[in-house]
Amino acid sequence: MGSKERLLDSRDISPCAVRIRVRGQVQGVGFRPFVYLLALELELSGWVLNDADGVEIEAQGDGAALETLLSRLKNDAPDLAQVDEVSAVSVEVLPRLGFAILESRSGHAHTGITPDAAICPACLSEIFDPANRRYRYPFTNCTHCGPRYTITRHLPYDRPNTSMAKFALCPACRREYDDPLDRRFHAQPNACAVCGPRLTLLEKDGHAIRSDDPISEIVSRLRAGQILAIKGIGGFHLMCDARNVEAVARLRQRKQREEKPFAVMLAGIDSIAPWAVCGEGERQLLEARERPIVLLQKLPGCDAALPGVAPGMAELGVLLPYAPLHYLLFHEAAGRPAGTIWLGAPHALALVCTSANPGGEPLVTGNAEALRRLSAIADVFVMHDREIVVGCDDSVVRLNKETPSPLWGEGRGEGVAAIAPHPNLLPRGGYPHLNPLPQAGEEAMVKGACSDLGQTALARVGFIRRARGYTPRAIKLPRAGRSVLACGGWFKNTICLTRGDEAFVSQHIGDLDNAATCRSLADTVQHLMGVLEIEPEVVVHDLHPDFFSTSFAVGFAQQRGLPVLAVQHHHAHIASVMAEHGLAGPVLGLALDGVGLGTDGTAWGGELLRVDGARFERLGHLKELALPGGDRAAREPWRMAASALHALGRGEEIERRFSHSAAMAVREMLEKNFNSPTTSSCGRLFDAAAGLLGVREISAFEGQAAMLLEGLAQAHGPVAPMNSGYIMQGSVLSFLPLLERLADTDDAGFGAALFHSTLAHGLAEWVMAARGKTEINEVVLGGGCFLNAVLRVELSRLLNLSPLTLYHAQNVPPNDGGLSLGQAWVAMQELPC
Numbered sequence: 001m002g003s004k005e006r007l008l009d010s011r012d013i014s015p016c017a018v019r020i021r022v023r024g025q026v027q028g029v030g031f032r033p034f035v036y037l038l039a040l041e042l043e044l045s046g047w048v049l050n051d052a053d054g055v056e057i058e059a060q061g062d063g064a065a066l067e068t069l070l071s072r073l074k075n076d077a078p079d080l081a082q083v084d085e086v087s088a089v090s091v092e093v094l095p096r097l098g099f100a101i102l103e104s105r106s107g108h109a110h111t112g113i114t115p116d117a118a119i120c121p122a123c124l125s126e127i128f129d130p131a132n133r134r135y136r137y138p139f140t141n142c143t144h145c146g147p148r149y150t151i152t153r154h155l156p157y158d159r160p161n162t163s164m165a166k167f168a169l170c171p172a173c174r175r176e177y178d179d180p181l182d183r184r185f186h187a188q189p190n191a192c193a194v195c196g197p198r199l200t201l202l203e204k205d206g207h208a209i210r211s212d213d214p215i216s217e218i219v220s221r222l223r224a225g226q227i228l229a230i231k232g233i234g235g236f237h238l239m240c241d242a243r244n245v246e247a248v249a250r251l252r253q254r255k256q257r258e259e260k261p262f263a264v265m266l267a268g269i270d271s272i273a274p275w276a277v278c279g280e281g282e283r284q285l286l287e288a289r290e291r292p293i294v295l296l297q298k299l300p301g302c303d304a305a306l307p308g309v310a311p312g313m314a315e316l317g318v319l320l321p322y323a324p325l326h327y328l329l330f331h332e333a334a335g336r337p338a339g340t341i342w343l344g345a346p347h348a349l350a351l352v353c354t355s356a357n358p359g360g361e362p363l364v365t366g367n368a369e370a371l372r373r374l375s376a377i378a379d380v381f382v383m384h385d386r387e388i389v390v391g392c393d394d395s396v397v398r399l400n401k402e403t404p405s406p407l408w409g410e411g412r413g414e415g416v417a418a419i420a421p422h423p424n425l426l427p428r429g430g431y432p433h434l435n436p437l438p439q440a441g442e443e444a445m446v447k448g449a450c451s452d453l454g455q456t457a458l459a460r461v462g463f464i465r466r467a468r469g470y471t472p473r474a475i476k477l478p479r480a481g482r483s484v485l486a487c488g489g490w491f492k493n494t495i496c497l498t499r500g501d502e503a504f505v506s507q508h509i510g511d512l513d514n515a516a517t518c519r520s521l522a523d524t525v526q527h528l529m530g531v532l533e534i535e536p537e538v539v540v541h542d543l544h545p546d547f548f549s550t551s552f553a554v555g556f557a558q559q560r561g562l563p564v565l566a567v568q569h570h571h572a573h574i575a576s577v578m579a580e581h582g583l584a585g586p587v588l589g590l591a592l593d594g595v596g597l598g599t600d601g602t603a604w605g606g607e608l609l610r611v612d613g614a615r616f617e618r619l620g621h622l623k624e625l626a627l628p629g630g631d632r633a634a635r636e637p638w639r640m641a642a643s644a645l646h647a648l649g650r651g652e653e654i655e656r657r658f659s660h661s662a663a664m665a666v667r668e669m670l671e672k673n674f675n676s677p678t679t680s681s682c683g684r685l686f687d688a689a690a691g692l693l694g695v696r697e698i699s700a701f702e703g704q705a706a707m708l709l710e711g712l713a714q715a716h717g718p719v720a721p722m723n724s725g726y727i728m729q730g731s732v733l734s735f736l737p738l739l740e741r742l743a744d745t746d747d748a749g750f751g752a753a754l755f756h757s758t759l760a761h762g763l764a765e766w767v768m769a770a771r772g773k774t775e776i777n778e779v780v781l782g783g784g785c786f787l788n789a790v791l792r793v794e795l796s797r798l799l800n801l802s803p804l805t806l807y808h809a810q811n812v813p814p815n816d817g818g819l820s821l822g823q824a825w826v827a828m829q830e831l832p833c
Contacts, residue, residue, distance in 0.1 A: 024084035030143030118322035229378035234392030235363035236356035261310035263317035290469025291322035314711030478582035481828035485536035496820035569596025573782035576822030593783035594683035605681025620731030641691025716749035726762035784815035
């Protein structure tokens with residue numbers, strides 16, 4: 001209870017009255033009906049309503065009943081609710097009869113919007129019951145499930161303020177909506193086939209497809225190998241039969257997505273077994289109401305069964321149906337069985353399910369927009385007439401395991417026997433990956449193992465992309481401050497707005513390399529400001545002057561006369577994790593990523609920092625490598641391999657090892673130090689290793705070389721780190737000896753495992769040396785390289801052998817998707833109230 005003052009005496013049998021304020025995620029989750037039923041049960045009189053602050057209640061009755069009410073508001077709240085505060089003040093006892101739900105009251109918003117939620121079991125039962133009036137209705141929902149954020153224009157969350165406003169309720173739906181004892185009481189998206197949204201099927205030329213049964217037609221088209229653009233909750237998906245190699249190849253060709261992995265939608269957990277490893281933690285994530293895409297370790301034969309879906313990757317992205325329409329497709333393919341028992345059996349249908357965002361542009365959300373932007377990709381369009389107010393892509397997560405996965409837990413004798421671990425970092429009981437069980441107390445030392453997943457709070461979640469199901473859930477900050485607009489970076493852009501002690505990180509916006517995504521950033525700022533009624537007092541951006549997010553922030557601030565602040569990229573990465581965990585500092589921050597502009601004007605990316613509030617100090621960095629050709633080297637790992645050879649004094653090998661027409665020019669660039677800026681980037685170190693091992697010479701998408709290297713390491717199994725594989729030269733950590741060994745290694749799998757092992761040991765020794773000098777025991781790990789499970793697990797285990805406390809990203813990704821949160825937290829400390 002927010003108020004510490006005891007307002008009630010449970011022994012008092014005379015009437016008492018209180019006014020109660022409930023704050024948090026309490027609108028659109030069935031909170032008012034919950035309060036109404038509690039009041040009836042406890043024989044209380046009064047009322048409840050929604051307002052811009054959350055939920056307000058006046059309740060009158062005996063003291064014991066009111067004490068029970070206050071306790072149960074927090075402890076027994078509906079599943080979708082997130083109660084942050086319950087406070088109460090005494091009010092005058094008045095003559096009252098019964099308990100009522102009053103009309104919502106508008107005002108300046110101090111509450112949050114509920115994220116979209118997957119269809120609940122009760123609604124699922126209805127759409128599979130031939131006797132139910134919602135049988136096979138693809139827009140079924142109730143107060144416990146369905147769209148929320150993506151249909152809301154502004155608060156309070158009432159039907160007139162959503163895209164359901166144009167759908168007048170039929171008498172049957174109206175009775176449900178008005179009945180406080182019905183689970184659809186004030187369910188704003190409530191509808192049925194009589195009064196609600198409807199499906200429309202169109203050919204790619206826009207002509208209607210006449211069909212008495214749209215669901216059957218959709219499944220027939222998928223089975224025929226066609227590509228369908230299907231409008232969902234947060235935007236359009238492109239779908240095809242994942243088992244049809246020609247359909248998958250056509251989708252790749254039309255979407256111009258040569259090798260980047262696709263996700264697969266399957267009917268249920270039992271359908272996953274042939275292709276991927278799915279433990280209890282993964283199952284919790286897959287079945288959670290947020291319904292993210294979950295990365296699962298592939299089993300042998302996966303690529304052969306699903307050709308072209310995720311080529312060369314160690315993991316397969318899997319999601320389960322979350323909208324009624326998705327379930328109805330699998331229901332149709334299964335022969336329309338009655339009930340839900342069929343969902344517990346394996347089903348053959350597997351659907352590629354990828355975002356409809358051609359050319360890396362924003363997700364398509366509108367019907368006319370879909371025909372215009374997707375006609376060159378999709379054969380058929382599945383549309384409906386419920387507007388998507390704000391686009392929201394699927395979230396992507398991975399279960400973070402503090403012990404090795406089975407595929408990394410069995411070593412190859414060759415590597416283990418050949419090279420001994422570094423003696424200063426030899427773990428208790430031997431090399432860590434040879435024992436898949438955690439040491440006693442080990443897990444307790446790792447903070448940030450759980451996300452804000454609600455019913456999956458026990459699962460250790462690592463965000464790769466935070467969007468549908470999580471956005472715009474508030475992230476609690478350690479203290480309140482001025483309202484900040486943080487505009488993120490260039491890649492994987494998000495924006496963040498703060499209000500008091502809450503941070504609202506937007507859905508994934510994307511890379512700011514095209515005009516449409518840049519417009520999307522501006523639109524997202526306006527929508528979040530409007531829907532949350534936040535007027536920023538400070539604007540913050542990345543230090544890089546050429547990012548669109550920077551120019552947008554500066555222009556936004558100038559138009560409103562607001563102070564504007566630049567925050568260094570890697571400082572923001574560490575601050576993002578600090579914000580989540582309530583850390584003021586000082587901490588040691590290890591920031592490993594692809595690139596970020598440093599305060600000295602060079603490209604950073606492998607940084608050891610001391611961070612204390614709004615201030616940071618660069619304690620050390622990885623040994624720089626040249627970038628021959630500038631940014632092009634980030635897309636062509638062979639160039640980074642050439643750079644490594646040059647740094648090793650083996651530049652004469654470049655043309656012999658790489659047959660590219662530019663090989664001679666690259667060698668000359670390096671020799672003359674022309675168009676070859678340097679970088680301390682850990683991401684480019686991964687690229688150099690991949691290029692030297694022949695894993696990848698040119699990347700088809702960002703991070704591909706590093707992902708392939710990780711997959712090879714997992715498949716090979718652990719090896720001991722290379723003795724003298726790294727050198728600490730003062731504050732600079734060099735892995736040139738390791739790169740030289742890789743240049744002479746023929747076994748790419750062994751080389752990948754050796755790279756990960758030696759990298760982790762070198763980083764751990766580097767951090768421990770800094771700890772010895774600074775006497776700081778709290779270590780924060782941030783940056784996109786910590787999406788690499790092999791590196792993250794091994795480095796965490798090594799550091800946990802020492803008296804350190806580690807902090808990882810928890811509620812946002814460690815990559816640039818979490819950058820805006822860190823920027824906001826730095827600004828709140830730099831410019832306090």
